[in-house]
Amino acid sequence: MSDLSEDFRLPVACPQCGSHRVRVSKVKNPDDAVFCASCKTRLCLYHEAMDLLRRGPGDETEALLERAMNRQRP
Numbered sequence: 595m596s597d598l599s600e601d602f603r604l605p606v607a608c609p610q611c612g613s614h615r616v617r618v619s620k621v622k623n624p625d626d627a628v629f630c631a632s633c634k635t636r637l638c639l640y641h642e643a644m645d646l647l648r649r650g651p652g653d654e655t656e657a658l659l660e661r662a663m664n665r666q667r668p
């Protein structure tokens with residue numbers, strides 16, 4: 595299935611395992627889920643990941659990622 599997804603690096607670490615590598619489907623719809631490449635935690639949506647990349651590392655970026663994760667919890 596690896597040919598259907600693509601890895602990239604986020605400026606902030608995965609809150610669960612600390613990895614910066616994340617995975618998204620090759621289609622890259624804005625609403626596609628982005629997963630941690632190591633622990634497979636669902637982190638955020640692709641358009642949110644792009645926003646994080648634009649902002650770069652920082653407290654605000656980490657806060658955005660945490661907010662995105664919290665929002666997806668039932």
Ligand SMILES: [Zn+2]
Nearest residue numbers: 608611630633
């Ligand atoms: Zn992780």
